[in-house]
């Protein structure tokens with residue numbers, strides 16, 4: 001099938017239709033490449049249980065790291081070396097580490113929100129990128145992105161669109177605007193690494209751990225060069241940019257579209273701040289805001305598929321896949337199957353209640369990818385989205401600018417409203 005256009009317009013809807021017609025394995029042609037698609041709960045269970053040695057990330061991701069002189073980054077390696085790097089980075093990317101300094105996280109969100117006067121407008125994505133990137137940068141790398149935020153956004157957008165989604169031609173990397181942004185981005189990374197070499201923190205952060213590991217023989221392939229150390233240390237500034245910031249944007253969009261759910265979430269937010277600052281347990285507790293976040297991750301996944309290369313010949317659902325074949329794991333097709341989620345395109349936070357627990361069915365819920373590279377920051381991301389939204393709802397009331405106009409989700413490189421979804425501050429509540 002040469003159906004790139006249909007795919008581009010709504011990738012998951014297209015894949016859901018193909019899955020319903022063809023079953024859990026089929027082929028498509030897109031962007032001059034052929035992909036084998038593994039879709040639906042059967043594929044999700046297969047990849048989780050038996051996929052560890054069957055897929056490689058290397059071919060898909062290495063070009064992105066090499067753009068910054070950094071081969072063998074965490075996402076671009078497989079097998080034992082990948083397990084070793086994941087183990088090294090896990091403590092820093094954990095939810096308990098992110099939530100270790102809740103006053104800092106709240107202060108960052110509060111400072112950004114308080115910058116806006118009643119009546120001022122801003123793209124929701126810009127608002128959330130400001131908050132999320134500073135929170136992750138300060139908590140994991142002891143550095144605020146400050147005026148470098150735009151350089152980070154430009155660098156990552158070009159890098160991913162050229163090397164990963166391949167929707168942008170490579171000559172775009174020669175544009176002076178990109179080259180300037182990349183230079184600033186890498187200079188910030190070098191500054192962070194240099195600062196960590198000469199200062200000591202009470203609690204070691206991600207960069208401290210990277211620097212320590214870079215001295216060990218077993219990490220030489222991954223962290224042996226200065227470029228690799230800088231690239232890995234910049235991870236926190238990239239981790240939330242397209243992910244948590246876009247999910248916060250989609251969540252706010254759904255809340256403004258569902259005023260009753262919004263009011264319940266405002267109540268939860270006020271409770272969280274009723275005795276000062278929320279605790280780790282409160283942020284991670286099951287409540288309406290948590291369920292709204294979960295439903296947003298189901299309906300608006302920023303990673304609807306993950307791409308890989310088959311690492312060996314294998315058989316799935318009676319079909320053989322050959323080593324070297326491009327594979328797309330359509331992890332979120334199951335999010336739209338009525339057998340798991342009745343009326344699947346409806347925003348319904350009741351799905352996560354004790355009685356229904358629709359997401360707990362096997363293979364049904366995969367917003368954070370699947371297999372060996374499953375999101376290392378999943379717990380941190382969920383907590384961050386809840387905390388950011390709770391802080392915002394507690395502090396201010398927002399309304400959508402031009403609510404009648406139709407918003408289009410584009411791929412840039414992840415599904416996003418871009419800057420089209422604008423909000424207005426209509427009241428400062430606290």
Ligand code: HEM
Nearest residue numbers: 074075239243244247303306368369373375376377380381
């Ligand atoms: C809602 C927000 C997020 C979503 C939906 C998300 C999704 C994903 C997905 C799908 C992958 C796997 C990509 C692949 O297999 O090709 C991934 C990897 C990763 N994510 Fe996230 N992510 C989110 C937020 C975060 C945050 C906030 C952090 C850091 C605190 C983070 C850290 C990572 C890391 C380090 C990896 C690489 C793991 C590896 O290669 O082993 N993510 N994420």
